[in-house]
Amino acid sequence: MRILLGITGGIAAYKAANLIRAFSEQGHSVQALPTQNALRFVGRATLEALSGAAIDNDMYQDVHEVRHVELGANADLIVVAPATANFLAKLANGIADDLLMNAILASTSEIYVCPAMHTEMWQNPATQANVATLRSRGIYVMEPASGRLTGTDTGPGRLPETEEIVSFVMGKKPLSGMTVTVTAGGTREPIDQVRYIGNSSSGRMGIAIATAYRDAGALVRLVACNIEIPVPAGIEVIRASSVADLDQAMNLPSDIMVMAAAVSDFRIDKPFEGKLPRGEARTMSLTPTKDLIADFAAKNPDTFCVAFALTEDGADVETISQGKLLTKKVSAVAGNSVSSLGSEIGEITLVTKLAVLRESGTKIELGRWLVGAISKTMSKA
Numbered sequence: 095m096r097i098l099l100g101i102t103g104g105i106a107a108y109k110a111a112n113l114i115r116a117f118s119e120q121g122h123s124v125q126a127l128p129t130q131n132a133l134r135f136v137g138r139a140t141l142e143a144l145s146g147a148a149i150d151n152d153m154y155q156d157v158h159e160v161r162h163v164e165l166g167a168n169a170d171l172i173v174v175a176p177a178t179a180n181f182l183a184k185l186a187n188g189i190a191d192d193l194l195m196n197a198i199l200a201s202t203s204e205i206y207v208c209p210a211m212h213t214e215m216w217q218n219p220a221t222q223a224n225v226a227t228l229r230s231r232g233i234y235v236m237e238p239a240s241g242r243l244t245g246t247d248t249g250p251g252r253l254p255e256t257e258e259i260v261s262f263v264m265g266k267k268p269l270s271g272m273t274v275t276v277t278a279g280g281t282r283e284p285i286d287q288v289r290y291i292g293n294s295s296s297g298r299m300g301i302a303i304a305t306a307y308r309d310a311g312a313l314v315r316l317v318a319c320n321i322e323i324p325v326p327a328g329i330e331v332i333r334a335s336s337v338a339d340l341d342q343a344m345n346l347p348s349d350i351m352v353m354a355a356a357v358s359d360f361r362i363d364k365p366f367e368g369k370l371p372r373g374e375a376r377t378m379s380l381t382p383t384k385d386l387i388a389d390f391a392a393k394n395p396d397t398f399c400v401a402f403a404l405t406e407d408g409a410d411v412e413t414i415s416q417g418k419l420l421t422k423k424v425s426a427v428a429g430n431s432v433s434s435l436g437s438e439i440g441e442i443t444l445v446t447k448l449a450v451l452r453e454s455g456t457k458i459e460l461g462r463w464l465v466g467a468i469s470k471t472m473s474k475a
């Protein structure tokens with residue numbers, strides 16, 4: 095893996111040298127990127143020698159290479175250790191005033207942050223609010239260790255040991271070797287050449303689930319139906335538009351299939367060729383579409399299939415999801431309500447044969463929760 099290691103200006107910056115060695119010994123390539131202040135605490139020569147790569151943290155050097163974009167795009171994952179209080183504040187607010195901040199903001203890779211600072215700085219409400227913001231955006235923030243700090247004080251704020259940081263980053267990959275297909279977005283059924291029956295699904299939930307599976311080490315394919323928001327790096331994207339397209343595109347051998355796309359229940363019998371002219375009244379005949387996830391589950395009995403049940407606000411999500419579990423013959427049903435369509439937040443009721451689980455939060459948080467809940471269900475089956 096290509097790791098971009100950000101190092102910021104705390105007393106523990108010298109420990110980044112051990113981290114470079116540890117990641118390199120595991121076969122990863124490490125590009126160290128210290129802040130200007132980090133170089134007051136650890137020598138450039140040390141970082142260059144251990145990482146085997148030159149270090150140049152000047153934003154305005156080799157401008158024609160647009161290095162911040164290149165560094166961000168070339169990283170499979172980004173680790174910042176140690177992360178200062180200043181860095182946490184800048185990242186939470188999207189401040190891009192040096193090469194490290196620019197590279198991170200320009201990247202869609204997964205990000206791991208390991209804060210280290212005095213206990214009072216760590217516990218300061220400003221720092222804690224910044225950490226909460228970062229976590230809600232899907233950034234993994236490690237809890238600092240407790241112990242001896244600079245000088246004679248002790249308490250939480252110490253940079254965890256190198257091995258703990260490595261397992262915090264790599265231990266989040268329990269699904270290495272697994273293949274996952276996630277469908278996302280909303281289908282469009284043509285009425286004529288320019289009009290369609292669609293829905294307001296943004297694709298955010300499916301992208302959050304795909305990202306959580308990527309972070310867990312799985313090989314992820316996202317079948318994206320009419321999605322306009324960007325898909326993070328490290329996820330293979332297959333585009334589809336109509337139910338028929340989706341049916342074809344999702345036909346992939348997978349260990350897990352998550353059907354988060356909002357699929358039209360109807361299609362137009364005979365779409366009009368060309369553009370329907372204004373003026374005349376028209377009658378359209380709607381034909382029910384195939385139940386794609388039920389069909390996929392029947393054809394792929396070894397795949398863990400998760401259907402989504404979109405219910406009206408106030409409906410009994412659990413009972414509806416239980417019903418779909420039986421009729422669709424899938425492994426799990428994730429019930430959510432119409433108000434979550436297109437929103438940043440939501441609530442999921444996950445129904446399996448073994449249990450009913452519920453969680454609410456941002457879609458990024460729900461994606462991670464769902465991946466964990468599915469993994470636990472699979473391990474018990």
Ligand SMILES: Cc1cc2nc3c(=O)[nH]c(=O)nc-3n(C[C@H](O)[C@H](O)[C@H](O)COP(=O)(O)O)c2cc1C
Nearest residue numbers: 102103104105106129131132178179180181210211
């Ligand atoms: C001796 C010394 C030790 C420091 N240790 C830390 C630390 O462990 N954590 C921290 O957040 N800031 C620490 N600071 C303050 C940072 O260096 C300061 O906030 C700086 O602006 C961080 O810059 P950067 O985030 O761009 O690297 C320390 C400062 C000094 C002088």
